[in-house]
Amino acid sequence: MKRKLDLRGGRPVWFSYRAPSVPAGKLTRDVKTDVLVVGMGISGAMAAEALTRAGHSVICIDRRGPLQGSTSATTALVQFEIDQPLTKLSAIKGKADAEQAWRRSRLAVLNLSGRIAELGIDCSLTSLPSLYLAGNLLDPTELQAEAEARRQAGIAASYLTSLALADRFGIHRAGAVLSHGNLALDPRKLTAGLLLKSLTRKARFYAPVEATTIEHGRGQVTVGTSLGPVITAQHLVLATGYELTDLIPATRHRIVSTWAIATGRQPKAIWTDAALIWEASNPYLYIRATADGRVICGGEDEEFTDEAHRDGLIADKAERLAAKLASLFPNLDVNPEFAWAGSFGTTTSGLPYIGALPGHPRVHAVMGYGGNGITFSQIASEIVASAIDGGDDTDAGLFAFSRS
Known part of the structure:
Protein backbone atom coordinates (compact mmCIF):
# COMPACT_ATOMS: atom_id res chain seq x y z
CA MET A 1 0.00 0.00 0.00
CA THR A 74 12.23 19.09 11.54
CA THR A 75 13.99 22.23 12.73
CA ALA A 76 10.60 23.35 14.13
CA LEU A 77 10.49 26.95 12.99
CA VAL A 78 6.70 27.11 13.23
CA GLN A 79 5.89 30.02 10.97
CA PHE A 80 2.76 31.39 9.38
CA GLU A 81 4.99 32.72 6.61
CA ILE A 82 4.49 30.24 3.79
CA ASP A 83 7.54 29.16 1.76
CA GLN A 84 6.01 30.86 -1.26
CA PRO A 85 6.04 34.66 -0.65
CA LEU A 86 2.60 36.27 -0.73
CA THR A 87 3.47 38.31 -3.83
CA LYS A 88 4.56 35.19 -5.73
CA LEU A 89 1.70 33.02 -4.43
CA SER A 90 -0.74 35.70 -5.65
CA ALA A 91 0.67 35.28 -9.15
CA ILE A 92 0.14 31.50 -8.94
CA LYS A 93 -3.20 31.24 -7.11
CA GLY A 94 -4.75 34.67 -7.52
CA LYS A 95 -4.69 37.45 -4.93
CA ALA A 96 -7.81 36.39 -2.98
CA ASP A 97 -6.78 32.74 -2.50
CA ALA A 98 -3.17 33.67 -1.74
CA GLU A 99 -4.20 36.17 0.92
CA GLN A 100 -6.64 33.70 2.46
CA ALA A 101 -3.99 30.95 2.56
CA TRP A 102 -1.63 33.30 4.40
CA ARG A 103 -4.38 34.42 6.80
CA ARG A 104 -5.32 30.81 7.56
CA SER A 105 -1.66 30.00 8.17
CA ARG A 106 -1.47 32.95 10.58
CA LEU A 107 -4.58 31.73 12.39
CA ALA A 108 -3.19 28.19 12.61
CA VAL A 109 -0.07 29.38 14.44
CA LEU A 110 -2.26 31.31 16.90
CA ASN A 111 -4.53 28.29 17.37
CA LEU A 112 -1.60 25.96 17.93
CA SER A 113 -0.09 28.26 20.54
CA GLY A 114 -3.44 28.41 22.30
CA ARG A 115 -3.93 24.65 22.16
CA ILE A 116 -0.47 23.99 23.66
CA ALA A 117 -1.23 26.43 26.49
CA GLU A 118 -4.67 24.94 27.13
CA LEU A 119 -3.35 21.39 27.27
CA GLY A 120 -0.34 22.41 29.37
CA ILE A 121 2.17 20.65 27.09
CA ASP A 122 5.80 21.37 28.00
CA CYS A 123 7.53 21.64 24.60
CA SER A 124 9.83 24.66 25.14
CA LEU A 125 7.35 26.88 23.29
CA THR A 126 8.40 30.47 22.61
CA SER A 127 6.77 33.16 20.48
CA LEU A 128 9.41 34.98 18.46
CA PRO A 129 9.90 37.64 15.79
CA SER A 130 10.93 36.50 12.34
CA LEU A 131 13.35 38.02 9.84
CA TYR A 132 12.95 37.28 6.12
CA LEU A 133 16.26 38.33 4.60
CA ALA A 134 16.82 39.66 1.07
CA GLY A 135 18.23 37.01 -1.24
CA ASN A 136 18.21 35.71 -4.80
CA LEU A 137 14.43 35.23 -4.76
CA LEU A 138 13.46 38.71 -3.54
CA ASP A 139 15.70 41.78 -3.57
CA PRO A 140 15.13 44.76 -1.23
CA THR A 141 12.59 46.44 -3.54
CA GLU A 142 10.64 43.18 -3.88
CA LEU A 143 10.82 42.63 -0.12
CA GLN A 144 9.24 46.04 0.42
CA ALA A 145 6.43 45.02 -1.94
CA GLU A 146 6.08 41.75 0.00
CA ALA A 147 5.72 43.62 3.31
CA GLU A 148 3.08 45.89 1.75
CA ALA A 149 1.17 42.91 0.30
CA ARG A 150 1.05 41.31 3.75
CA ARG A 151 -0.23 44.50 5.32
CA GLN A 152 -2.97 44.73 2.69
CA ALA A 153 -3.96 41.17 3.59
CA GLY A 154 -4.26 42.16 7.26
CA ILE A 155 -0.97 40.55 8.33
CA ALA A 156 1.38 42.92 10.14
CA ALA A 157 4.86 43.25 8.65
CA SER A 158 7.63 45.85 8.60
CA TYR A 159 10.42 46.38 6.12
CA LEU A 160 13.88 46.93 7.59
CA THR A 161 16.59 48.65 5.57
CA SER A 162 20.11 47.25 5.68
CA LEU A 163 21.02 49.97 8.19
CA ALA A 164 18.06 49.20 10.47
CA LEU A 165 18.73 45.45 10.21
CA ALA A 166 22.38 45.88 11.20
CA ASP A 167 21.57 48.34 13.98
CA ARG A 168 18.81 46.28 15.58
CA PHE A 169 19.92 42.69 14.96
CA GLY A 170 23.60 42.92 14.01
CA ILE A 171 22.88 41.23 10.68
CA HIS A 172 24.45 42.60 7.52
CA ARG A 173 22.13 41.99 4.60
CA ALA A 174 20.49 44.25 2.02
CA GLY A 175 17.15 44.33 3.88
CA ALA A 176 14.54 42.18 5.63
CA VAL A 177 10.86 41.82 6.43
CA LEU A 178 10.21 41.73 10.19
CA SER A 179 7.12 39.96 11.51
CA HIS A 180 5.95 38.79 14.91
CA GLY A 181 4.10 35.87 16.46
CA ASN A 182 5.89 32.87 14.97
CA LEU A 183 6.82 29.95 17.23
CA ALA A 184 9.81 27.80 18.09
CA LEU A 185 9.33 24.53 19.98
CA ASP A 186 10.57 20.98 20.55
CA PRO A 187 8.67 18.86 18.00
CA ALA A 250 2.23 10.85 -7.00
CA THR A 251 2.28 13.58 -9.63
CA ARG A 252 1.20 16.41 -7.36
CA HIS A 253 4.44 16.93 -5.51
CA ARG A 254 8.20 16.44 -5.42
CA ILE A 255 10.35 14.94 -2.68
CA VAL A 256 13.28 17.11 -1.62
CA SER A 257 16.27 16.33 0.59
CA THR A 258 17.37 18.85 3.22
CA TRP A 259 20.13 19.06 5.83
CA ALA A 260 20.54 20.70 9.24
CA ILE A 261 23.09 21.24 12.00
CA ALA A 262 22.91 22.26 15.64
CA THR A 263 25.75 23.88 17.58
CA GLY A 264 26.71 23.52 21.20
CA ARG A 265 24.98 25.64 23.83
CA GLN A 266 26.02 29.32 23.71
CA PRO A 267 23.11 31.34 25.14
CA LYS A 268 25.18 34.53 25.51
CA ALA A 269 26.03 34.53 21.79
CA ILE A 270 22.42 34.48 20.53
CA TRP A 271 21.34 37.45 18.43
CA THR A 272 18.70 40.03 19.42
CA ASP A 273 15.34 38.54 20.50
CA ALA A 274 16.46 35.10 19.19
CA ALA A 275 14.54 35.99 16.03
CA LEU A 276 13.76 33.19 13.58
CA ILE A 277 15.75 33.84 10.40
CA TRP A 278 15.21 32.64 6.84
CA GLU A 279 16.26 33.85 3.43
CA ALA A 280 14.31 34.92 0.35
CA SER A 281 16.57 32.58 -1.62
CA ASN A 282 16.42 29.28 -3.45
CA PRO A 283 17.68 27.17 -1.81
CA TYR A 284 17.13 29.10 1.37
CA LEU A 285 18.85 29.09 4.75
CA TYR A 286 16.84 28.99 7.97
CA ILE A 287 18.15 29.59 11.48
CA ARG A 288 16.78 29.50 15.02
CA ALA A 289 17.98 29.11 18.58
CA THR A 290 16.80 26.52 21.08
CA ALA A 291 15.59 27.44 24.56
CA ASP A 292 18.99 26.48 26.01
CA GLY A 293 21.05 28.43 23.48
CA ARG A 294 21.96 26.03 20.71
CA VAL A 295 21.79 27.39 17.16
CA ILE A 296 19.98 25.27 14.57
CA CYS A 297 20.68 25.98 10.92
CA GLY A 298 19.14 24.17 7.96
CA GLY A 299 18.90 24.32 4.19
CA GLU A 300 21.04 23.33 1.20
CA ASP A 301 17.95 21.57 -0.24
CA GLU A 302 18.31 19.39 -3.31
CA GLU A 303 15.66 17.64 -5.40
CA PHE A 304 16.40 13.94 -5.14
CA THR A 305 15.05 11.04 -3.11
CA ASP A 306 17.97 8.60 -2.80
CA GLU A 307 18.34 8.23 0.97
CA ALA A 308 21.83 6.73 0.86
CA HIS A 309 23.06 9.61 -1.30
CA ARG A 310 21.29 12.10 0.98
CA ASP A 311 22.86 10.68 4.13
CA GLY A 312 26.26 10.42 2.45
CA LEU A 313 26.21 14.18 2.00
CA ILE A 314 25.62 15.00 5.69
CA ALA A 315 29.26 15.85 6.49
CA ASP A 316 29.72 18.04 3.41
CA LYS A 317 26.39 19.81 3.87
CA ALA A 318 27.10 20.37 7.57
CA GLU A 319 30.34 22.09 6.64
CA ARG A 320 28.55 24.31 4.10
CA LEU A 321 25.80 25.22 6.58
CA ALA A 322 28.37 26.05 9.27
CA ALA A 323 30.20 28.34 6.81
CA LYS A 324 26.98 30.16 5.91
CA LEU A 325 26.11 30.52 9.58
CA ALA A 326 29.57 31.93 10.32
CA SER A 327 29.24 34.52 7.53
CA LEU A 328 25.99 35.76 9.07
CA PHE A 329 27.14 35.61 12.71
CA PRO A 330 30.98 35.79 12.90
CA ASN A 331 30.94 35.63 16.73
CA LEU A 332 29.09 32.31 16.92
CA ASP A 333 30.80 29.00 17.52
CA VAL A 334 29.39 27.28 14.43
CA ASN A 335 30.98 23.87 15.00
CA PRO A 336 28.15 21.32 14.63
CA GLU A 337 27.44 19.06 17.59
CA PHE A 338 24.60 17.49 15.63
CA ALA A 339 24.11 17.05 11.89
CA TRP A 340 21.26 15.32 10.12
CA ALA A 341 19.31 14.97 6.88
CA GLY A 342 15.63 14.66 6.10
CA SER A 343 13.20 14.28 3.23
CA PHE A 344 10.15 16.44 2.71
CA GLY A 345 7.60 17.17 0.02
CA THR A 346 7.11 20.36 -1.92
CA THR A 347 4.53 21.65 -4.38
CA THR A 348 4.68 24.46 -6.93
CA SER A 349 2.48 26.70 -4.80
Whole structure:
Protein backbone atom coordinates (compact mmCIF):
# COMPACT_ATOMS: atom_id res chain seq x y z
CA MET A 1 0.00 0.00 0.00
CA LYS A 2 2.84 2.37 0.78
CA ARG A 3 5.85 3.75 -1.02
CA LYS A 4 8.40 3.41 1.77
CA LEU A 5 10.95 6.10 2.42
CA ASP A 6 13.67 6.40 5.03
CA LEU A 7 12.66 9.84 6.25
CA ARG A 8 15.82 10.97 8.02
CA GLY A 9 19.47 10.19 8.64
CA GLY A 10 22.20 11.35 10.99
CA ARG A 11 21.41 12.45 14.54
CA PRO A 12 18.82 15.21 14.98
CA VAL A 13 19.38 17.54 17.94
CA TRP A 14 15.97 16.68 19.43
CA PHE A 15 17.26 13.31 20.62
CA SER A 16 19.40 15.16 23.17
CA TYR A 17 16.21 16.30 24.93
CA ARG A 18 14.09 13.74 26.73
CA ALA A 19 10.56 13.51 25.34
CA PRO A 20 7.87 11.69 27.33
CA SER A 21 7.44 8.03 26.43
CA VAL A 22 4.28 7.18 24.47
CA PRO A 23 3.09 3.61 25.06
CA ALA A 24 1.72 1.58 22.14
CA GLY A 25 0.10 -1.83 22.40
CA LYS A 26 0.31 -4.91 20.18
CA LEU A 27 -2.51 -5.43 17.68
CA THR A 28 -3.64 -9.05 18.22
CA ARG A 29 -7.27 -9.06 17.03
CA ASP A 30 -9.69 -7.27 14.72
CA VAL A 31 -10.82 -3.90 16.10
CA LYS A 32 -13.37 -1.19 15.28
CA THR A 33 -13.26 2.59 15.79
CA ASP A 34 -14.79 5.84 14.58
CA VAL A 35 -11.50 7.06 13.08
CA LEU A 36 -8.27 5.25 12.24
CA VAL A 37 -5.20 7.52 12.02
CA VAL A 38 -2.22 6.05 10.17
CA GLY A 39 0.94 7.78 11.36
CA MET A 40 2.03 8.83 14.85
CA GLY A 41 4.21 11.81 14.07
CA ILE A 42 3.18 15.44 14.51
CA SER A 43 0.38 15.30 11.89
CA GLY A 44 -1.15 12.14 13.33
CA ALA A 45 -0.82 13.46 16.88
CA MET A 46 -2.61 16.71 16.01
CA ALA A 47 -5.37 14.79 14.22
CA ALA A 48 -5.80 12.36 17.14
CA GLU A 49 -5.98 15.19 19.67
CA ALA A 50 -8.54 17.16 17.62
CA LEU A 51 -10.71 14.09 16.96
CA THR A 52 -10.68 12.79 20.55
CA ARG A 53 -11.45 16.32 21.72
CA ALA A 54 -14.53 16.20 19.47
CA GLY A 55 -15.60 12.94 21.14
CA HIS A 56 -14.63 10.41 18.46
CA SER A 57 -13.12 7.04 19.28
CA VAL A 58 -9.68 6.95 17.67
CA ILE A 59 -7.09 4.28 16.89
CA CYS A 60 -3.57 5.29 15.79
CA ILE A 61 -1.09 2.94 14.14
CA ASP A 62 2.47 3.46 12.88
CA ARG A 63 4.81 1.09 11.09
CA ARG A 64 7.72 2.28 13.24
CA GLY A 65 6.27 3.60 16.47
CA PRO A 66 5.34 6.96 18.02
CA LEU A 67 7.73 9.87 17.15
CA GLN A 68 9.92 7.70 14.90
CA GLY A 69 9.42 9.30 11.46
CA SER A 70 10.23 12.65 9.91
CA THR A 71 8.98 14.67 12.91
CA SER A 72 12.39 14.33 14.56
CA ALA A 73 14.11 15.78 11.49
CA THR A 74 12.23 19.09 11.54
CA THR A 75 13.99 22.23 12.73
CA ALA A 76 10.60 23.35 14.13
CA LEU A 77 10.49 26.95 12.99
CA VAL A 78 6.70 27.11 13.23
CA GLN A 79 5.89 30.02 10.97
CA PHE A 80 2.76 31.39 9.38
CA GLU A 81 4.99 32.72 6.61
CA ILE A 82 4.49 30.24 3.79
CA ASP A 83 7.54 29.16 1.76
CA GLN A 84 6.01 30.86 -1.26
CA PRO A 85 6.04 34.66 -0.65
CA LEU A 86 2.60 36.27 -0.73
CA THR A 87 3.47 38.31 -3.83
CA LYS A 88 4.56 35.19 -5.73
CA LEU A 89 1.70 33.02 -4.43
CA SER A 90 -0.74 35.70 -5.65
CA ALA A 91 0.67 35.28 -9.15
CA ILE A 92 0.14 31.50 -8.94
CA LYS A 93 -3.20 31.24 -7.11
CA GLY A 94 -4.75 34.67 -7.52
CA LYS A 95 -4.69 37.45 -4.93
CA ALA A 96 -7.81 36.39 -2.98
CA ASP A 97 -6.78 32.74 -2.50
CA ALA A 98 -3.17 33.67 -1.74
CA GLU A 99 -4.20 36.17 0.92
CA GLN A 100 -6.64 33.70 2.46
CA ALA A 101 -3.99 30.95 2.56
CA TRP A 102 -1.63 33.30 4.40
CA ARG A 103 -4.38 34.42 6.80
CA ARG A 104 -5.32 30.81 7.56
CA SER A 105 -1.66 30.00 8.17
CA ARG A 106 -1.47 32.95 10.58
CA LEU A 107 -4.58 31.73 12.39
CA ALA A 108 -3.19 28.19 12.61
CA VAL A 109 -0.07 29.38 14.44
CA LEU A 110 -2.26 31.31 16.90
CA ASN A 111 -4.53 28.29 17.37
CA LEU A 112 -1.60 25.96 17.93
CA SER A 113 -0.09 28.26 20.54
CA GLY A 114 -3.44 28.41 22.30
CA ARG A 115 -3.93 24.65 22.16
CA ILE A 116 -0.47 23.99 23.66
CA ALA A 117 -1.23 26.43 26.49
CA GLU A 118 -4.67 24.94 27.13
CA LEU A 119 -3.35 21.39 27.27
CA GLY A 120 -0.34 22.41 29.37
CA ILE A 121 2.17 20.65 27.09
CA ASP A 122 5.80 21.37 28.00
CA CYS A 123 7.53 21.64 24.60
CA SER A 124 9.83 24.66 25.14
CA LEU A 125 7.35 26.88 23.29
CA THR A 126 8.40 30.47 22.61
CA SER A 127 6.77 33.16 20.48
CA LEU A 128 9.41 34.98 18.46
CA PRO A 129 9.90 37.64 15.79
CA SER A 130 10.93 36.50 12.34
CA LEU A 131 13.35 38.02 9.84
CA TYR A 132 12.95 37.28 6.12
CA LEU A 133 16.26 38.33 4.60
CA ALA A 134 16.82 39.66 1.07
CA GLY A 135 18.23 37.01 -1.24
CA ASN A 136 18.21 35.71 -4.80
CA LEU A 137 14.43 35.23 -4.76
CA LEU A 138 13.46 38.71 -3.54
CA ASP A 139 15.70 41.78 -3.57
CA PRO A 140 15.13 44.76 -1.23
CA THR A 141 12.59 46.44 -3.54
CA GLU A 142 10.64 43.18 -3.88
CA LEU A 143 10.82 42.63 -0.12
CA GLN A 144 9.24 46.04 0.42
CA ALA A 145 6.43 45.02 -1.94
CA GLU A 146 6.08 41.75 0.00
CA ALA A 147 5.72 43.62 3.31
CA GLU A 148 3.08 45.89 1.75
CA ALA A 149 1.17 42.91 0.30
CA ARG A 150 1.05 41.31 3.75
CA ARG A 151 -0.23 44.50 5.32
CA GLN A 152 -2.97 44.73 2.69
CA ALA A 153 -3.96 41.17 3.59
CA GLY A 154 -4.26 42.16 7.26
CA ILE A 155 -0.97 40.55 8.33
CA ALA A 156 1.38 42.92 10.14
CA ALA A 157 4.86 43.25 8.65
CA SER A 158 7.63 45.85 8.60
CA TYR A 159 10.42 46.38 6.12
CA LEU A 160 13.88 46.93 7.59
CA THR A 161 16.59 48.65 5.57
CA SER A 162 20.11 47.25 5.68
CA LEU A 163 21.02 49.97 8.19
CA ALA A 164 18.06 49.20 10.47
CA LEU A 165 18.73 45.45 10.21
CA ALA A 166 22.38 45.88 11.20
CA ASP A 167 21.57 48.34 13.98
CA ARG A 168 18.81 46.28 15.58
CA PHE A 169 19.92 42.69 14.96
CA GLY A 170 23.60 42.92 14.01
CA ILE A 171 22.88 41.23 10.68
CA HIS A 172 24.45 42.60 7.52
CA ARG A 173 22.13 41.99 4.60
CA ALA A 174 20.49 44.25 2.02
CA GLY A 175 17.15 44.33 3.88
CA ALA A 176 14.54 42.18 5.63
CA VAL A 177 10.86 41.82 6.43
CA LEU A 178 10.21 41.73 10.19
CA SER A 179 7.12 39.96 11.51
CA HIS A 180 5.95 38.79 14.91
CA GLY A 181 4.10 35.87 16.46
CA ASN A 182 5.89 32.87 14.97
CA LEU A 183 6.82 29.95 17.23
CA ALA A 184 9.81 27.80 18.09
CA LEU A 185 9.33 24.53 19.98
CA ASP A 186 10.57 20.98 20.55
CA PRO A 187 8.67 18.86 18.00
CA ARG A 188 9.13 15.51 19.76
CA LYS A 189 7.86 16.87 23.07
CA LEU A 190 4.86 18.46 21.36
CA THR A 191 4.02 15.24 19.49
CA ALA A 192 4.33 13.16 22.65
CA GLY A 193 2.17 15.61 24.60
CA LEU A 194 -0.62 15.53 22.02
CA LEU A 195 -0.55 11.73 21.80
CA LEU A 196 -0.59 11.33 25.59
CA LYS A 197 -3.56 13.71 25.82
CA SER A 198 -5.39 11.58 23.25
CA LEU A 199 -4.64 8.48 25.34
CA THR A 200 -6.37 10.04 28.36
CA ARG A 201 -9.45 10.33 26.13
CA LYS A 202 -9.33 6.58 25.45
CA ALA A 203 -7.51 6.63 22.11
CA ARG A 204 -5.83 3.28 21.33
CA PHE A 205 -2.29 3.10 19.94
CA TYR A 206 -0.81 0.09 18.16
CA ALA A 207 2.78 -0.11 16.89
CA PRO A 208 4.68 -1.30 15.04
CA VAL A 209 1.77 -1.94 12.67
CA GLU A 210 1.74 -1.29 8.94
CA ALA A 211 -1.45 -0.66 6.96
CA THR A 212 -1.24 -2.97 3.94
CA THR A 213 -4.66 -2.76 2.27
CA ILE A 214 -7.51 -0.25 2.21
CA GLU A 215 -11.05 -1.18 1.23
CA HIS A 216 -13.70 1.51 1.33
CA GLY A 217 -17.42 0.82 1.38
CA ARG A 218 -20.34 3.22 1.63
CA GLY A 219 -20.35 3.34 5.40
CA GLN A 220 -16.89 2.26 6.48
CA VAL A 221 -13.23 1.77 5.64
CA THR A 222 -11.54 -1.58 6.24
CA VAL A 223 -7.77 -1.58 6.67
CA GLY A 224 -5.71 -4.76 6.55
CA THR A 225 -2.49 -4.78 8.57
CA SER A 226 0.92 -6.40 8.42
CA LEU A 227 0.14 -8.35 11.58
CA GLY A 228 -3.05 -9.91 10.20
CA PRO A 229 -5.85 -8.27 12.22
CA VAL A 230 -8.23 -5.92 10.39
CA ILE A 231 -9.20 -2.44 11.56
CA THR A 232 -12.67 -1.19 10.61
CA ALA A 233 -13.40 2.53 10.88
CA GLN A 234 -15.96 5.04 9.71
CA HIS A 235 -13.15 7.31 8.56
CA LEU A 236 -9.46 6.87 7.77
CA VAL A 237 -6.88 9.65 8.19
CA LEU A 238 -3.56 9.17 6.37
CA ALA A 239 -0.93 11.15 8.29
CA THR A 240 2.08 9.31 6.90
CA GLY A 241 4.27 12.33 6.26
CA TYR A 242 6.12 12.05 2.98
CA GLU A 243 5.60 8.30 2.74
CA LEU A 244 2.62 8.23 0.43
CA THR A 245 -0.01 5.55 0.01
CA ASP A 246 -0.78 4.35 -3.49
CA LEU A 247 -4.19 6.03 -3.24
CA ILE A 248 -2.55 9.47 -3.36
CA PRO A 249 -1.58 10.78 -6.81
CA ALA A 250 2.23 10.85 -7.00
CA THR A 251 2.28 13.58 -9.63
CA ARG A 252 1.20 16.41 -7.36
CA HIS A 253 4.44 16.93 -5.51
CA ARG A 254 8.20 16.44 -5.42
CA ILE A 255 10.35 14.94 -2.68
CA VAL A 256 13.28 17.11 -1.62
CA SER A 257 16.27 16.33 0.59
CA THR A 258 17.37 18.85 3.22
CA TRP A 259 20.13 19.06 5.83
CA ALA A 260 20.54 20.70 9.24
CA ILE A 261 23.09 21.24 12.00
CA ALA A 262 22.91 22.26 15.64
CA THR A 263 25.75 23.88 17.58
CA GLY A 264 26.71 23.52 21.20
CA ARG A 265 24.98 25.64 23.83
CA GLN A 266 26.02 29.32 23.71
CA PRO A 267 23.11 31.34 25.14
CA LYS A 268 25.18 34.53 25.51
CA ALA A 269 26.03 34.53 21.79
CA ILE A 270 22.42 34.48 20.53
CA TRP A 271 21.34 37.45 18.43
CA THR A 272 18.70 40.03 19.42
CA ASP A 273 15.34 38.54 20.50
CA ALA A 274 16.46 35.10 19.19
CA ALA A 275 14.54 35.99 16.03
CA LEU A 276 13.76 33.19 13.58
CA ILE A 277 15.75 33.84 10.40
CA TRP A 278 15.21 32.64 6.84
CA GLU A 279 16.26 33.85 3.43
CA ALA A 280 14.31 34.92 0.35
CA SER A 281 16.57 32.58 -1.62
CA ASN A 282 16.42 29.28 -3.45
CA PRO A 283 17.68 27.17 -1.81
CA TYR A 284 17.13 29.10 1.37
CA LEU A 285 18.85 29.09 4.75
CA TYR A 286 16.84 28.99 7.97
CA ILE A 287 18.15 29.59 11.48
CA ARG A 288 16.78 29.50 15.02
CA ALA A 289 17.98 29.11 18.58
CA THR A 290 16.80 26.52 21.08
CA ALA A 291 15.59 27.44 24.56
CA ASP A 292 18.99 26.48 26.01
CA GLY A 293 21.05 28.43 23.48
CA ARG A 294 21.96 26.03 20.71
CA VAL A 295 21.79 27.39 17.16
CA ILE A 296 19.98 25.27 14.57
CA CYS A 297 20.68 25.98 10.92
CA GLY A 298 19.14 24.17 7.96
CA GLY A 299 18.90 24.32 4.19
CA GLU A 300 21.04 23.33 1.20
CA ASP A 301 17.95 21.57 -0.24
CA GLU A 302 18.31 19.39 -3.31
CA GLU A 303 15.66 17.64 -5.40
CA PHE A 304 16.40 13.94 -5.14
CA THR A 305 15.05 11.04 -3.11
CA ASP A 306 17.97 8.60 -2.80
CA GLU A 307 18.34 8.23 0.97
CA ALA A 308 21.83 6.73 0.86
CA HIS A 309 23.06 9.61 -1.30
CA ARG A 310 21.29 12.10 0.98
CA ASP A 311 22.86 10.68 4.13
CA GLY A 312 26.26 10.42 2.45
CA LEU A 313 26.21 14.18 2.00
CA ILE A 314 25.62 15.00 5.69
CA ALA A 315 29.26 15.85 6.49
CA ASP A 316 29.72 18.04 3.41
CA LYS A 317 26.39 19.81 3.87
CA ALA A 318 27.10 20.37 7.57
CA GLU A 319 30.34 22.09 6.64
CA ARG A 320 28.55 24.31 4.10
CA LEU A 321 25.80 25.22 6.58
CA ALA A 322 28.37 26.05 9.27
CA ALA A 323 30.20 28.34 6.81
CA LYS A 324 26.98 30.16 5.91
CA LEU A 325 26.11 30.52 9.58
CA ALA A 326 29.57 31.93 10.32
CA SER A 327 29.24 34.52 7.53
CA LEU A 328 25.99 35.76 9.07
CA PHE A 329 27.14 35.61 12.71
CA PRO A 330 30.98 35.79 12.90
CA ASN A 331 30.94 35.63 16.73
CA LEU A 332 29.09 32.31 16.92
CA ASP A 333 30.80 29.00 17.52
CA VAL A 334 29.39 27.28 14.43
CA ASN A 335 30.98 23.87 15.00
CA PRO A 336 28.15 21.32 14.63
CA GLU A 337 27.44 19.06 17.59
CA PHE A 338 24.60 17.49 15.63
CA ALA A 339 24.11 17.05 11.89
CA TRP A 340 21.26 15.32 10.12
CA ALA A 341 19.31 14.97 6.88
CA GLY A 342 15.63 14.66 6.10
CA SER A 343 13.20 14.28 3.23
CA PHE A 344 10.15 16.44 2.71
CA GLY A 345 7.60 17.17 0.02
CA THR A 346 7.11 20.36 -1.92
CA THR A 347 4.53 21.65 -4.38
CA THR A 348 4.68 24.46 -6.93
CA SER A 349 2.48 26.70 -4.80
CA GLY A 350 4.02 25.63 -1.49
CA LEU A 351 0.52 24.82 -0.20
CA PRO A 352 -0.35 21.43 1.32
CA TYR A 353 -2.94 18.94 0.15
CA ILE A 354 -5.50 18.29 2.87
CA GLY A 355 -8.89 16.58 2.79
CA ALA A 356 -10.82 13.62 1.39
CA LEU A 357 -9.20 11.83 -1.52
CA PRO A 358 -11.06 12.11 -4.85
CA GLY A 359 -13.57 9.27 -5.05
CA HIS A 360 -12.89 8.23 -1.45
CA PRO A 361 -14.98 10.48 0.83
CA ARG A 362 -14.08 8.52 3.98
CA VAL A 363 -10.33 8.59 3.35
CA HIS A 364 -8.69 11.84 4.41
CA ALA A 365 -5.06 12.71 3.70
CA VAL A 366 -2.88 15.12 5.65
CA MET A 367 0.06 16.17 3.50
CA GLY A 368 1.95 19.15 4.90
CA TYR A 369 4.65 20.47 2.62
CA GLY A 370 7.81 22.53 2.64
CA GLY A 371 9.03 24.50 5.62
CA ASN A 372 5.56 24.85 7.14
CA GLY A 373 4.86 21.23 7.99
CA ILE A 374 3.79 21.82 11.59
CA THR A 375 1.66 24.85 10.68
CA PHE A 376 -0.01 22.88 7.89
CA SER A 377 -0.55 19.93 10.24
CA GLN A 378 -2.51 22.27 12.52
CA ILE A 379 -4.64 23.44 9.58
CA ALA A 380 -5.16 19.80 8.58
CA SER A 381 -6.32 18.81 12.07
CA GLU A 382 -8.93 21.57 11.90
CA ILE A 383 -10.15 20.79 8.37
CA VAL A 384 -10.25 16.99 8.79
CA ALA A 385 -11.94 17.12 12.20
CA SER A 386 -14.57 19.47 10.74
CA ALA A 387 -15.17 17.17 7.75
CA ILE A 388 -15.51 14.06 9.93
CA ASP A 389 -18.00 15.97 12.11
CA GLY A 390 -20.03 16.69 8.98
CA GLY A 391 -19.04 20.36 8.90
CA ASP A 392 -17.58 22.44 6.11
CA ASP A 393 -14.38 24.35 6.91
CA THR A 394 -14.47 27.63 5.01
CA ASP A 395 -10.93 27.14 3.68
CA ALA A 396 -11.20 23.44 2.80
CA GLY A 397 -11.29 24.25 -0.92
CA LEU A 398 -7.95 26.07 -0.74
CA PHE A 399 -6.13 22.89 0.22
CA ALA A 400 -8.35 20.20 -1.35
CA PHE A 401 -7.02 17.56 -3.75
CA SER A 402 -9.64 18.72 -6.24
CA ARG A 403 -8.39 22.31 -6.29
CA SER A 404 -7.36 23.71 -9.64
